[in-house]
Amino acid sequence: MLRQASPHSWTGEYAVEAVDLVKDFAEKRAVDGVSLSVPTGSIFGMLGPNGAGKTTTLRMILGIIEPSSGERRVLGCSRPIEAAHRIGYLPEERGLYPAMNAREGIAFMGALRGLPLKLARSRADELLDQNGLGDWAKKPIRTLSKGMAQTVQLLGTLVHEPRLIVLDEPFSGLDAINQGKLERVIRNRAADGVTIIFSTHVIAHAERLCEQIAIIAGGKVAFNGRVDDARARLRPIVRLRTRATDGPWKAALPDSARYEGGDWIFELPQSGPEPLLKALIDGGAGIETLAIERPGLHEAFVAIAGDAAAQAMDQPEEVAP
Amino acid sequence: MRELLRAAFVIARRDFTATVLSRTFLLFLLGPFFPVLMIFVFGAATAPIGSDAERPTVAVVASDQDYKALDQARARLSNALGPVTMINIRQVRPSGDPQQVQKLLQSSQPAYIAVLEGGLSNPRLIGSMRRTSGTVKQINLFVADARRMQEVSQPVEVEVVASKRAPGASVSGRALTARGGQSLLFLLTLLLAGMLLSQLIEEKSNKVIEVLAAAVPIDAIFLGKLLAMLSASLVGIAVWASVGAAAIAIISSTGLSALPVPAVGWPVFGILSIVYFAMSYLLLGAIFLGIGAHASSAREVQTLSMPVTMAQVVIFAIASIAVGTPDSGRALAAAAFPLSSPYVMIARAAEAPEIWPHLVAVAWQLLWVALFLRLASRIFRRSVLKSGPVKRVGTRPFLMTMLAGVGLASRN
Numbered sequence: 196m197l198r199q200a201s202p203h204s205w206t207g208e209y210a211v212e213a214v215d216l217v218k219d220f221a222e223k224r225a226v227d228g229v230s231l232s233v234p235t236g237s238i239f240g241m242l243g244p245n246g247a248g249k250t251t252t253l254r255m256i257l258g259i260i261e262p263s264s265g266e267r268r269v270l271g272c273s274r275p276i277e278a279a280h281r282i283g284y285l286p287e288e289r290g291l292y293p294a295m296n297a298r299e300g301i302a303f304m305g306a307l308r309g310l311p312l313k314l315a316r317s318r319a320d321e322l323l324d325q326n327g328l329g330d331w332a333k334k335p336i337r338t339l340s341k342g343m344a345q346t347v348q349l350l351g352t353l354v355h356e357p358r359l360i361v362l363d364e365p366f367s368g369l370d371a372i373n374q375g376k377l378e379r380v381i382r383n384r385a386a387d388g389v390t391i392i393f394s395t396h397v398i399a400h401a402e403r404l405c406e407q408i409a410i411i412a413g414g415k416v417a418f419n420g421r422v423d424d425a426r427a428r429l430r431p432i433v434r435l436r437t438r439a440t441d442g443p444w445k446a447a448l449p450d451s452a453r454y455e456g457g458d459w460i461f462e463l464p465q466s467g468p469e470p471l472l473k474a475l476i477d478g479g480a481g482i483e484t485l486a487i488e489r490p491g492l493h494e495a496f497v498a499i500a501g502d503a504a505a506q507a508m509d510q511p512e513e514v515a516p
Numbered sequence: 517m518r519e520l521l522r523a524a525f526v527i528a529r530r531d532f533t534a535t536v537l538s539r540t541f542l543l544f545l546l547g548p549f550f551p552v553l554m555i556f557v558f559g560a561a562t563a564p565i566g567s568d569a570e571r572p573t574v575a576v577v578a579s580d581q582d583y584k585a586l587d588q589a590r591a592r593l594s595n596a597l598g599p600v601t602m603i604n605i606r607q608v609r610p611s612g613d614p615q616q617v618q619k620l621l622q623s624s625q626p627a628y629i630a631v632l633e634g635g636l637s638n639p640r641l642i643g644s645m646r647r648t649s650g651t652v653k654q655i656n657l658f659v660a661d662a663r664r665m666q667e668v669s670q671p672v673e674v675e676v677v678a679s680k681r682a683p684g685a686s687v688s689g690r691a692l693t694a695r696g697g698q699s700l701l702f703l704l705t706l707l708l709a710g711m712l713l714s715q716l717i718e719e720k721s722n723k724v725i726e727v728l729a730a731a732v733p734i735d736a737i738f739l740g741k742l743l744a745m746l747s748a749s750l751v752g753i754a755v756w757a758s759v760g761a762a763a764i765a766i767i768s769s770t771g772l773s774a775l776p777v778p779a780v781g782w783p784v785f786g787i788l789s790i791v792y793f794a795m796s797y798l799l800l801g802a803i804f805l806g807i808g809a810h811a812s813s814a815r816e817v818q819t820l821s822m823p824v825t826m827a828q829v830v831i832f833a834i835a836s837i838a839v840g841t842p843d844s845g846r847a848l849a850a851a852a853f854p855l856s857s858p859y860v861m862i863a864r865a866a867e868a869p870e871i872w873p874h875l876v877a878v879a880w881q882l883l884w885v886a887l888f889l890r891l892a893s894r895i896f897r898r899s900v901l902k903s904g905p906v907k908r909v910g911t912r913p914f915l916m917t918m919l920a921g922v923g924l925a926s927r928n
């Protein structure tokens with residue numbers, strides 16, 4: 196149970212808190228008891244395959260749809276709309292008025308979030324100039340390329356200088372250059388103390404950007420915590436190449452060790468590297484190379500959410516209900 | 517409430533600007549003029565062979581001799597001038613009744629535009645036309661030519677006496693105004709409220725709706741869209757009314773005064789027309805917006821809005837039976853029913869001079885507007901973000917949504 200919230204009683208420790216959020220649609224339960232805590236000022240990734248319930252969870256957090264049960268609190272407000280002026284939201288399905296020009300489109304989004312129109316227009320001009328779109332400010336959005344239109348929508352999300360930015364699949368549809376730009380924007384805003392939540396089904400993005408993640412699969416939170424903690428759930432991986440193909444040294448390898456492309460691959464035993472090394476040397480393995488690798492987020496994801504969820508991460512994103 | 521109104525204003529401002537500054541709005545404004553233009557084109561083509569009954573008629577209270585002279589003068593001028601629309605004249609023998617002229621002006625069978633009395637020696641034209649009107653000019657020509665043929669050398673000017681119709685004479689005219697106002701209100705409401713539907717479909721298809729829903733209360737989106745379209749509609753009505761009034765002033769020899777004056781007078785009638793249009797628009801628009809939120813395609817919109825449109829036609833029919841009897845029980849019942857109330861009351865404004873019933877009616881309608889907005893907004897909120905793959909709207913889910921909107925079914 197969340198404590199009764201109001202903007203004035205907000206401690207500021209967590210930008211977003213959600214407890215047991217459930218959302219039932221007519222035919223299925225899209226979100227099943229999601230609980231999250233997003234520390235203020237952090238970059239928080241919501242990781243999961245298509246249809247996992249990420250978008251529905253974000254929509255509930257933002258108050259776009261009401262949960263069937265559960266509670267959430269955003270920037271100290273139990274009714275998220277009360278914090279709307281401090282929130283920026285980039286939906287998964289980009290929405291802009293095609294006939295509006297880029298400047299007015301950004302200013303309109305700022306005005307929706309409480310910015311006076313004059314100020315919103317002046318900030319729109321600044322943002323467009325800073326992002327190399329100054330010449331396109333007065334052009335109708337329908338004449339912009341897809342990448343430009345996405346940038347315009349992102350600028351509209353940021354124009355009112357929100358304290359919480361929620362980005363639903365922000366990298367989808369962007370080329371590598373624009374993905375890099377977006378990563379820089381996220382890092383810069385986070386450096387200013389802004390809390391950023393983004394959903395993605397690309398693990399690499401979460402691994403590069405996030406301090407904290409929630410892994411969502413089947414409408415449930417499979418993991419919620421620091422990226423390092425997720426990775427720490429797995430033992431380091433040892434890659435060993437020996438000159439000897441057989442010998443007493445093999446007894447030092449764990450039963451789960453597998454041989455791939457000339458390398459032995461296995462989890463580092465609980466006893467640590469030193470006993471392993473001693474046994475290999477004493478057993479005459481003739482160590483050619485030995486690497487101890489820290490598992491990546493992908494491996495952690497597979498371990499936490501399972502192979503099926505990991506494979507689903509590569510599927511194209513579906514429209515959330 | 518303040519934030520709700522602020523957000524509604526932001527949305528209304530954008531929607532209004534986008535609507536009014538679009539090229540399609542120009543076409544929208546020009547649309548009603550095409551049929552009018554067609555009428556004029558075909559009317560002009562058939563004018564020379566138009567029947568006598570379509571021409572204005574002046575009653576001539578005169579002796580047989582004077583009337584014969586005038587009629588011959590009219591025939592000569594008609595032959596000389598060719599296919600010019602000449603006014604008709606009809607003889608009425610003097611009855612000695614001092615009210616004869618007023619009675620003739622009040623007559624509807626036949627309807628006289630003016631009465632000429634005093635014979636050829638002292639002609640006086642009594643009517644509500646202007647001194648520079650074609651009717652006055654033609655009568656002057658007839659009199660001058662008739663006098664010339666009688667070899668009366670001294671010219672005489674027809675004295676024009678302005679008259680107003682007696683109150684009793686306006687009843688049929690006011691009923692006409694009542695029906696006209698009612699029909700215009702109905703057509704405008706139906707036409708313009710329907711625009712909301714297509715606009716919302718567009719909004720759902722370009723996914724802006726989620727951006728809006730995340731930023732402002734859903735009620736503000738609903739209210740903003742309704743107000744924007746109401747404002748755009750009022751712009752359209754102002755343009756059409758101005759052009760219509762100018763056209764009447766130019767075409768009609770008597771200008772706007774040719775129209776039967778409503779009981780409350782033109783200025784109040786104009787204000788009430790706008791108020792009742794707004795009420796009617798908000799009531800129907802709220803229903804249409806609720807429906808539009810539920811539909812995923814234009815086809816679904818048409819399917820879902822058809823019953824509402826048909827119901828509205830029935831309501832209009834109910835409202836129209838109140839014309840002519842504004843104080844009858846059925847008129848009061850129709851005025852109490854919120855959807856027909858604006859139509860009944862605009863008709864009443866044409867027929868009865870009291871203002872206070874309109875104050876009561878507007879307060880009553882405002883109450884219902886608030887209730888309708890609340891209900892439709894709840895349906896809108898529930899339906900508008902179901903933006904997944906396009907699915908057919910079944911009867912049951914639609915009804916469940918409607919029931920949930922009024923709190924009679926579960927929300928999930």
